Amino acid sequence: MSLKVSGRIKEILSIESGTSKAGKEWKKQAFVIDSGAQYNPEICFGLFGEEKINMLRNFGPGQEIEVSFNVSSRSFNGKWYHNLDAVSYTHLRA
Numbered sequence: 001m002s003l004k005v006s007g008r009i010k011e012i013l014s015i016e017s018g019t020s021k022a023g024k025e026w027k028k029q030a031f032v033i034d035s036g037a038q039y040n041p042e043i044c045f046g047l048f049g050e051e052k053i054n055m056l057r058n059f060g061p062g063q064e065i066e067v068s069f070n071v072s073s074r075s076f077n078g079k080w081y082h083n084l085d086a087v088s089y090t091h092l093r094a
Contacts, residue, residue, distance in 0.1 A: 002087055006066040007033035009059055010042060029053045031086075033067065045069055045086040052086065064092040 011032040019025055029047045045067055047053050059065060068087045073080055 002068050002070055004066055004068050005033070005035055005043065006064065006092060007035035007041075007043065008064050009061050010034045011061065012056065012059075015053060027053055029056065031056060031059075033065065043084065045084045047086050055089070059089070059091065066090045066092055 009031060013030045013032070015027055015029045017025065017027045026048070027050050030044050031047070032042055032044045035041050035043055047056060067089045070085045070087060072083045072085060075081075
């Protein structure tokens with residue numbers, strides 16, 4: 001299931017990287033948009049993989065974008081954690 005939301009980029013966080021248990025290198029990056037909603041307007045999305053991260057280089061704080069994303073949840077030690085994984089994003093206006 002893919003959802004969409006639009007907003008203005010508030011912050012682009014630093015790239016994180018590491019090595020999986022299988023020895024494979026990975027990279028991820030997060031960015032925050034302000035959706036303008038009355039309650040909880042700030043939304044943090046994750047990007048996984050160098051291709052998606054490289055696409056973010058064309059964007060910066062203050063730009064308005066539309067983000068397509070997937071929601072996923074997992075349980076760990078009796079607690080639930082949620083991810084908003086950006087699938088694609090499109091520039092709306094400067």
